[in-house]
Amino acid sequence: MIPQIDLKRQHDALRAELMDAATRVLDSCRFILGPEGQALERELADLCGARHGVGTGSGTDALLLALKAVGVRPGDEVITSAFSFVASATTIVMAGATPVFVDVEPGTFNLDPARVERAITPRTRAIVPVHLYGQVAAMDALGDLARARGLAIVADAAQAVGASYADRPVAAWADATTLSFYPTKNLGACGDGGMVLTTRDDVAERIRLLRDHGSSRKYTHVELGGCSRLDELQAALLRVKLKRLPDWNERRRAIARHYAAALAGLPLVLPVERPPARQRCGRPSGRRSRRPWPGWASAPPSTTRARSPRSRSSRSRTRTATSRWPPRSPPRCCACRASPSSWIRRWTRWWTRSSGRSPR
């Protein structure tokens, strides 16, 4: 059995830096809402195209607080993906609203904007797209829809730290974008953690209150809040890992291409990378989208604007783009130099014979 993720190997490679970071925090005796957390909030906001980052205790809390901050109330409906980790939907229930499940697009496994449009009712208050497996959902179409109908977008980017769509970083596309630092995520802590990224000052301010007992300053509690803060130790460790994230994301993409080439032709449904979504770290260096970011969300979501012809054409680009997989020359298996597709074919033949079943 090949382990899906080997954190020990990751940590061994970073041991000295991680220990330095942990020692720095222990020596400072600042454990909650200190300089490490603030630095991480700035660094991630910068990387992901947001104006603010607000650390939380987990990705689940980030979703719940973001929903509340954009104004989701009991009785509202919130549209989300039928295919995600359970927290994308349970947090909607925790906010007192009703999740309305919409199916995903084949291939990307992300929310289908055409189906979202059909699911909107007068009670719909927000949309929660999930950027599954590192791929950003069709945010141009979803953003146009949300603007036209006065809906908020809270995007679940738990699996997509550092991704971009149409050359705009992931958090530039929504009112609020949530991250999870669960240890197996592409940016994983050594414990729990999460963050809300937003381009809206009001949303950031509200989440800062809600995560810390509704407190605007020490012992002044202006509203009912919980306790969900990213601690300094996790923030310091995450900052060490964040420096490697661009390389790690590239490596993941290379490995994904390797698997896609090796598994091509088998009766499996594999996720495809569909431009203009891209799991790439950092601000885009080349052509910029004509729409400026920090994103569309800087206009209040209640601003009703008709869908522009430009956005329709960019949507059709998304739909007609072809998969980049498999690459023309499939990589070789590093151990035995056989082509991966040949050893998978051999394995499939063996499995079919020994189990008496057909994989087709």
Ligand SMILES: Cc1ncc(COP(=O)(O)O)c(C=O)c1O
């Ligand atoms: C898509 C998605 N949303 C939300 C979460 C919840 O994050 P956390 O476990 O940090 O609460 C996860 C992962 O755990 C996830 O994969």
